[in-house]
Amino acid sequence: MKTQDQLTTAKTQDVVTVLNQLLADYQIYYQNLRGLHWNVTGNMFFSLHEKYENYYNEAAEVVDQLAERILTIGGKPAHTFADYLSVSGLKELDDDISDGKKGVEAVLENSKYLLGLIRRGSEVASAAGDEGTVALLSELTGSTEKRIWMLTAFLK
Numbered sequence: 001m002k003t004q005d006q007l008t009t010a011k012t013q014d015v016v017t018v019l020n021q022l023l024a025d026y027q028i029y030y031q032n033l034r035g036l037h038w039n040v041t042g043n044m045f046f047s048l049h050e051k052y053e054n055y056y057n058e059a060a061e062v063v064d065q066l067a068e069r070i071l072t073i074g075g076k077p078a079h080t081f082a083d084y085l086s087v088s089g090l091k092e093l094d095d096d097i098s099d100g101k102k103g104v105e106a107v108l109e110n111s112k113y114l115l116g117l118i119r120r121g122s123e124v125a126s127a128a129g130d131e132g133t134v135a136l137l138s139e140l141t142g143s144t145e146k147r148i149w150m151l152t153a154f155l156k
């Protein structure tokens with residue numbers, strides 16, 4: 001177990017960078033889910049409207065965990081959308097996606113991208129000896145894998 005001081009190394013900066021990347025991507029993911037929640041129509045309206053709400057509430061919780069982890073290890077979490085958009089690898093869903101299947105496909109695609117980044121974050125945190133971040137990202141890996149499984153099942 002490392003002390004707070006021992007975590008303040010050059011490698012910690014790499015962890016902060018990847019966590020800020022994740023933070024930016026989760027904020028875009030959150031806003032994408034908001035758009036889907038608002039715009040969905042059709043015979044799956046009730047189930048998807050509610051499911052998107054569950055997902056964006058989870059995403060909001062993750063956003064807070066990521067930002068507070070960044071602070072815990074001595075970094076500064078980005079908080080403006082201008083910053084998020086400049087680094088995010090996720091595309092904003094700018095079309096009004098009302099179709100249930102297309103919406104779920106978009107969430108699945110976003111989730112797969114996030115999973116890749118979470119795994120990269122785990123590697124960076126591991127190399128930095130940052131067990132706290134590894135633990136946070138491990139939990140996130142499991143829940144994201146589960147969501148990917150469920151979304152894939154939905155689309156079959």
Ligand SMILES: [Fe+2]
Binds near residue numbers: 037053
């Ligand atoms: Fe709502």
